[in-house]
Amino acid sequence: MKKSILVFGLISGVIISTFMATMMAIMGCSNEEMGGGAGSMIIGFTAMAVAFSFVFIGIRNFRDKQNGGIITFGKAFLLGFMISLVASTLYVMTWAVEYHFFLPDFMDKYAAMQVKQLQESGLSGAKLEEALKEIETASYNYKHKPLFFVMYTYMEILPVGIIITLISALILKRKTPKTVATTT
Numbered sequence: 001m002k003k004s005i006l007v008f009g010l011i012s013g014v015i016i017s018t019f020m021a022t023m024m025a026i027m028g029c030s031n032e033e034m035g036g037g038a039g040s041m042i043i044g045f046t047a048m049a050v051a052f053s054f055v056f057i058g059i060r061n062f063r064d065k066q067n068g069g070i071i072t073f074g075k076a077f078l079l080g081f082m083i084s085l086v087a088s089t090l091y092v093m094t095w096a097v098e099y100h101f102f103l104p105d106f107m108d109k110y111a112a113m114q115v116k117q118l119q120e121s122g123l124s125g126a127k128l129e130e131a132l133k134e135i136e137t138a139s140y141n142y143k144h145k146p147l148f149f150v151m152y153t154y155m156e157i158l159p160v161g162i163i164i165t166l167i168s169a170l171i172l173k174r175k176t177p178k179t180v181a182t183t184t
Contacts, residue, residue, distance in 0.1 A: 001062060001079060008058030009086025016051035016087060016157065017094035020044075024098055048157060051087060052164040055080040059172045069177030076169035084161025092153045099149075111139040 023043070059080050063071040071079075099106055114135050123131060141148040 001066075004058050004062045004066070004079060005082040005086060008054045008061070009083040010090065012051045012054040012083060012087035013090025015054070016048055017091050019047040019051070020091060021094055021098055023047075024103065045160065048160045049164065052084065052161050054087075055083045055161065055164050056168040056172070058083045059168050063172055063174065070174050071172060072175070073169050073173040076172050077165055080165030080168050081162065084158060084165055088154055088158045088161055091157050092150055095153050096149070107139050107142050111135050 023040075027040070059071065059076045062079055063069060063076070067075075115132060118128060118131050118135070142152060143149075
């Protein structure tokens with residue numbers, strides 16, 4: 001099981017990390033909109049789904065080649081979760097390098113974009129002030145508190161892996177080995 005976790009977790013992690021690093025380099029976070037919007041969200045979630053397809057492949061591979069064609073939901077979920085965790089960890093590490101060495105002003109630009117969107121939303125008064133304070137606090141925590149940075153980055157990707165793990169475990173669970181009908 002450990003081999004499956006590492007192999008499929010690393011494949012998934014390399015795919016999503018390479019995609020994220022490439023997209024951030026292309027978009028550069030240099031424009032005011034930071035490549036944001038619905039289009040980039042769709043592209044990002046599509047890339048995550050493609051990368052996390054290796055959760056499904058890893059569970060199926062383990063079930064069929066190493067576990068006699070059977071796997072419980074619990075074992076499938078654990079295997080998928082661990083694959084997702086390895087992939088997500090690689091993503092967090094890649095983003096940490098990219099953020100700290102290549103895009104150190106990312107959070108400032110992101111916060112400025114959020115403030116602009118808030119101001120354009122028509123929100124005013126105490127609610128606007130409260131939302132602006134939340135952005136300021138989150139920005140400070142992201143830039144100055146490593147644990148917050150890591151947890152925030154995991155929350156970008158790990159929930160997608162967990163959803164795909166849940167779906168994969170439900171589809172792939174099997175209590176008895178699949179039998180092949182033979183004709184005589």
